[in-house]
Amino acid sequence: MFVSNIEDIPGKTITTCYGIVSGSTVRTKHLGRDIFASIKNIFGGELKGYTELLGESRDEALDRMKAQAQQLGANAIVNVRFSTSSVAAGAAEIYVYGTAVTVE
Amino acid sequence: MDGLIISLIFLVLGYVFGKLAERRHYRSIHAREEILVRLPTTSCKKPIKTSTPINHAELVHGHVVISIDYFKRLLAGLRNFFGGSVRSYETLLDRARREAVLRLKESCPTANEIINLRIETSSISKGGSGDRVGSVEVLAYGTAIYYEQASTQPSLL
Numbered sequence: 001m002f003v004s005n006i007e008d009i010p011g012k013t014i015t016t017c018y019g020i021v022s023g024s025t026v027r028t029k030h031l032g033r034d035i036f037a038s039i040k041n042i043f044g045g046e047l048k049g050y051t052e053l054l055g056e057s058r059d060e061a062l063d064r065m066k067a068q069a070q071q072l073g074a075n076a077i078v079n080v081r082f083s084t085s086s087v088a089a090g091a092a093e094i095y096v097y098g099t100a101v102t103v104e
Numbered sequence: 105m106d107g108l109i110i111s112l113i114f115l116v117l118g119y120v121f122g123k124l125a126e127r128r129h130y131r132s133i134h135a136r137e138e139i140l141v142r143l144p145t146t147s148c149k150k151p152i153k154t155s156t157p158i159n160h161a162e163l164v165h166g167h168v169v170i171s172i173d174y175f176k177r178l179l180a181g182l183r184n185f186f187g188g189s190v191r192s193y194e195t196l197l198d199r200a201r202r203e204a205v206l207r208l209k210e211s212c213p214t215a216n217e218i219i220n221l222r223i224e225t226s227s228i229s230k231g232g233s234g235d236r237v238g239s240v241e242v243l244a245y246g247t248a249i250y251y252e253q254a255s256t257q258p259s260l261l
Binding site for chain 2: 046
């Protein structure tokens with residue numbers, strides 16, 4: 001599966017377009033991480049727990065998007081965009097979307 | 105009274121450790137930026153060298169969550185009262201952005217260049233009860249380009 005955030009896959013030509021595919025996850029961290037993060041908030045610096053959490057959810061959202069594209073019979077996704085929003089305190093929604101295409 | 109003492113302790117702790125952490129972080133950013141300067145990164149949609157054939161391209165991303173310390177948050181609160189530029193948040197965002205781009209570059213060390221770099225910032229855990237968590241998440245993503253015979257040809261840029 002080729003994935004890029006530009007309009008095409010360099011070195012290939014797009015033959016078929018299937019339309020938008022997307023993947024999303026909403027995640028919240030567990031209490032341990034939350035407590036650790038609030039302690040870290042006093043000292044400042046990187047919140048490793050949150051970084052990990054968002055990384056995991058982003059990978060999962062990407063996987064879901066790829067699965068959807070595969071289902072359609074596409075072999076590439078172009079023009080991928082990420083977006084993050086906090087739906088509730090402590091919960092983050094990761095949304096990934098792009099255009100599923102077939103390239104040759 | 106107890107509350108005042110606790111917040112004073114937090115203030116001192118925040119000032120000392122926050123300052124140390126920021127200085128250490130900037131040192132590491134400068135060192136790594138120097139190493140990774142050979143990997144050109146643009147926000148253009150087309151590769152710089154149009155004549156060179158491209159082997160393959162892939163989506164790469166890097167992200168980081170950074171929090172501000174207790175002392176600086178109070179300082180920013182005071183600034184809010186008088187107005188003006190909030191220096192403590194400026195350095196926080198600067199650090200987060202540069203770190204995210206560095207992580208993106210480190211995730212693809214053999215790439216020849218990165219095009220269409222996008223940086224997205226969001227403040228997570230916003231709207232919590234009581235004291236706001238002054239933490240930001242920065243995500244950097246782009247398309248890594250690998251030219252043909254990438255290993256034999258050193259980057260000219």
